[in-house]
Amino acid sequence: MTEDILVLIKENVIQGRVTQDDEGLEEGMVGQPGVSELTEKALAQDIGPEDIINRGLTEGMDIVGQKFEAKEYYIPDMLASAEAVGVAMEILEPHLAKSGIESKGKIIVATVKGDLHDIGKNIVSILLRGAGYMVKDLGNDVDPQSIVAAVREEEPQFVGMSALLTSTMIHMKDTIQALTESGLRDKVKIVIGGAAVSEEFAQSIGADGYGADGFQAVRVIEALSSSVES
Amino acid sequence: MARQGVLVEPYQRLKPEQLERIHRASLAILTDPGVQCSNRNAAEIFGDHGTEVLSIHQGGAPYWLLKIPERIISNAVQAAPKVVKLGARDENNCLILDGHEPRVRFASGSEANNWLDVDVETFVSKRNPDIEVDFPVFRVEKGTVDRLARAARLCEHLDSWDSFLRTVNIQDDDITDDNKDVNKFFASLNNTTKHVMSGLTELSQLSNVVRMSQIIAGGKDRLRENPIISFITCMVKSPLQLVDDTTQKAIEIAKRGIPLVISSSPQGGSTAPIREEGMVAQINAEILVGIALSQLVSKGTPVLYGSVPGRACMVDLYDSYGVPEFNQYNIDCAQMARYYGLPCYSTGGVSDVRVPGIQASVERLFSHILVTLAGPQYIHYAFGLLERTNTFCPVQAVLDDAHISMVKRFVTQPMVTADRISESLEQIRKVMGTSHKLYVRFVRSALRSGEIAPPYPFEGKDMVDETLFRARERMEEILSLPPSHIAREVLNKVFQEVPGLLTRLRNL
Numbered sequence: 001m002t003e004d005i006l007v008l009i010k011e012n013v014i015q016g017r018v019t020q021d022d023e024g025l026e027e028g029m030v031g032q033p034g035v036s037e038l039t040e041k042a043l044a045q046d047i048g049p050e051d052i053i054n055r056g057l058t059e060g061m062d063i064v065g066q067k068f069e070a071k072e073y074y075i076p077d078m079l080a081s082a083e084a085v086g087v088a089m090e091i092l093e094p095h096l097a098k099s100g101i102e103s104k105g106k107i108i109v110a111t112v113k114g115d116l117h118d119i120g121k122n123i124v125s126i127l128l129r130g131a132g133y134m135v136k137d138l139g140n141d142v143d144p145q146s147i148v149a150a151v152r153e154e155e156p157q158f159v160g161m162s163a164l165l166t167s168t169m170i171h172m173k174d175t176i177q178a179l180t181e182s183g184l185r186d187k188v189k190i191v192i193g194g195a196a197v198s199e200e201f202a203q204s205i206g207a208d209g210y211g212a213d214g215f216q217a218v219r220v221i222e223a224l225s226s227s228v229e230s
Numbered sequence: 231m232a233r234q235g236v237l238v239e240p241y242q243r244l245k246p247e248q249l250e251r252i253h254r255a256s257l258a259i260l261t262d263p264g265v266q267c268s269n270r271n272a273a274e275i276f277g278d279h280g281t282e283v284l285s286i287h288q289g290g291a292p293y294w295l296l297k298i299p300e301r302i303i304s305n306a307v308q309a310a311p312k313v314v315k316l317g318a319r320d321e322n323n324c325l326i327l328d329g330h331e332p333r334v335r336f337a338s339g340s341e342a343n344n345w346l347d348v349d350v351e352t353f354v355s356k357r358n359p360d361i362e363v364d365f366p367v368f369r370v371e372k373g374t375v376d377r378l379a380r381a382a383r384l385c386e387h388l389d390s391w392d393s394f395l396r397t398v399n400i401q402d403d404d405i406t407d408d409n410k411d412v413n414k415f416f417a418s419l420n421n422t423t424k425h426v427m428s429g430l431t432e433l434s435q436l437s438n439v440v441r442m443s444q445i446i447a448g449g450k451d452r453l454r455e456n457p458i459i460s461f462i463t464c465m466v467k468s469p470l471q472l473v474d475d476t477t478q479k480a481i482e483i484a485k486r487g488i489p490l491v492i493s494s495s496p497q498g499g500s501t502a503p504i505r506e507e508g509m510v511a512q513i514n515a516e517i518l519v520g521i522a523l524s525q526l527v528s529k530g531t532p533v534l535y536g537s538v539p540g541r542a543c544m545v546d547l548y549d550s551y552g553v554p555e556f557n558q559y560n561i562d563c564a565q566m567a568r569y570y571g572l573p574c575y576s577t578g579g580v581s582d583v584r585v586p587g588i589q590a591s592v593e594r595l596f597s598h599i600l601v602t603l604a605g606p607q608y609i610h611y612a613f614g615l616l617e618r619t620n621t622f623c624p625v626q627a628v629l630d631d632a633h634i635s636m637v638k639r640f641v642t643q644p645m646v647t648a649d650r651i652s653e654s655l656e657q658i659r660k661v662m663g664t665s666h667k668l669y670v671r672f673v674r675s676a677l678r679s680g681e682i683a684p685p686y687p688f689e690g691k692d693m694v695d696e697t698l699f700r701a702r703e704r705m706e707e708i709l710s711l712p713p714s715h716i717a718r719e720v721l722n723k724v725f726q727e728v729p730g731l732l733t734r735l736r737n738l
Contacts, residue, residue: 016671016674021660022671023675025674025675025678074673074674074677074685075670076670076671076673076674076677077674079668079670079671080670080671080674083666083671119668122665122666122667122668123666123668125666126666126668137665
């Protein structure tokens with residue numbers, strides 16, 4: 001029974017189905033439980049969050065990654081699967097502490113002050129959740145002080161900032177300055193992204209990393225996680 | 231099954247009254263000034279059917295001036311089939327060209343003398359020797375029978391390439407006027423299962439080519455049912471002159487019932503008026519003469535309305551294919567063919583420039599899109615032609631295939647149905663209920679069903695333009711596939727019964 005439901009979770013991650021209303025890549029899946037219903041069901045059957053994560057969600061995402069590398073899957077497939085995993089992780093979040101399982105890390109993400117463009121930030125959020133991170137999304141047009149307040153309250157390991165416009169990217173620097181003045185800069189790693197910015201700009205404002213796209217952002221954060229742990 | 235091409239909602243550049251006006255102008259041209267005919271048989275045939283024929287001897291070669299009445303033209307248009315089948319070795323690859331249906335198929339051309347290979351070489355910066363860059367280097371070769379066979383193999387595997395029209399002029403040392411036809415048809419037929427079309431070099435070879443085609447098609451009757459070959463005849467030398475040699479070829483082909491393209495290729499500004507209405511009136515008259523002759527020779531001969539109008543380059547008076555007027559002329563001709571209900575052999579996709587690149591892409595994309603939108607049944611010149619048709623480049627043909635597949639999507643009819651609107655509303659409501667507000671997950675089924683375009687096949691990494699390199703890799707991949715050769719026993723029979731075939735072609 002346990003095996004069956006974990007296999008179903010894994011299969012539905014591969015199909016990128018969040019709920020029973022979602023279609024998969026194969027025909028006739030609408031109406032069958034998706035990852036969120038299956039995760040609830042697994043918890044109700046006392047299957048541990050660790051098994052759900054490791055044998056359901058992670059194994060599913062591993063296969064999705066392989067399919068993506070093999071060019072069998074496209075970015076929309078990757079995002080659909082990551083979204084399904086992200087939703088499952090939200091369901092599992094209250095149970096993780098009880099089970100003594102630590103999340104891979106908490107990340108605050110925001111589009112900076114004056115900028116309403118949040119597609120990139122949303123994609124990064126989906127991918128990070130899919131990769132097992134807890135993501136606190138502050139939205140768009142977020143001023144530096146709001147980010148400082150969120151860091152103080154949420155105590156994340158990472159801050160991710162996005163900007164599309166050359167006129168708003170300067171607020172990334174302002175935010176880093178505000179975090180420094182608040183004594184919080186050393187407590188977080190800061191990663192930036194968005195069409196307006198570059199690796200060079202990230203270095204110039206004192207960010208810790210730069211992601212050219214959603215996938216690179218996840219890789220950069222994974223690398224920074226390893227360096228923090230070591 | 232037949233190859234479906236793409237059905238378009240045709241762009242109507244000419245209004246109905248303008249079509250009628252051009253038709254009337256063409257009829258007027260055919261009586262005054264009339265058509266100069268250098269072929270005695272054609273003059274007699276027209277004369278026997280009520281055309282006023284004047285024998286002209288004014289210095290130079292004598293000719294007959296034909297004053298062709300409207301009745302002959304209207305009878306011919308009525309007699310010519312409105313649906314023409316171009317058969318294929320694999321009948322799933324045949325083309326059913328319906329003059330009333332704007333369904334477009336794409337073919338190559340045009341017996342270019344040159345074959346352009348693309349090599350990749352690495353260059354080192356003079357300023358900084360640490361900087362190396364790969365760059366395409368172009369190598370011009372002459373057309374050969376081996377290269378013609380390679381082009382046919384490309385055609386076989388490229389989805390948008392519906393019909394193989396000989397790409398290069400074969401210039402091997404062992405090719406002569408007397409064996410050229412059988413060898414070019416054989417090299418083509420032995421390497422693609424799609425329809426093969428070509429001109430005829432020597433009338434004396436017509437019987438051999440037809441005999442070869444009968445053997446390959448499975449007999450005389452089978453060739454009639456499934457005409458795996460067709461011929462192009464440019465019997466008109468613009469303006470308004472029926473050439474002795476090609477007119478005689480057209481007469482003989484029409485007697486055999488093989489599909490025939492009645493092609494005319496006037497050049498606006500030199501051999502035709504440069505203004506649109508004058509050009510189209512003249513080319514229409516020229517094509518109608520050919521169609522009339524074909525139907526007088528043999529009523530019901532399957533013919534295509536072959537419009538190849540060009541415009542003169544104002545620098546050197548060569549053809550210029552990148553100019554807007556080229557598209558206007560061709561769109562108008564497609565409309566004229568539809569006015570008569572005749573399947574249209576049209577023209578698009580050539581570049582003036584010698585090598586693939588930005589200029590080539592821009593020039594050919596204009597006509598790939600615009601002429602397709604006009605809805606002719608068959609667009610020739612669509613693959614690989616550069617340098618105003620003097621050069622065929624197989625890598626360019628691979629690129630053209632990808633671009634034509636995109637054009638075909640672009641011209642596809644919209645599907646705004648009640649069901650699809652409902653599905654869209656459901657999608658919008660669903661996405662608005664999410665935090666990320668992204669529609670990406672709904673892309674997936676559309677991507678896989680083929681409803682939306684796949685990623686561009688030659689995209690480079692990191693936004694670097696590697697198009698030519700990727701297309702070259704694709705070409706090599708295709709050419710490494712086993713050829714779709716004719717069955718061995720059929721091939722043996724062809725070599726036994728058809729004179730002039732080069733022995734080395736057995737394995738090509």
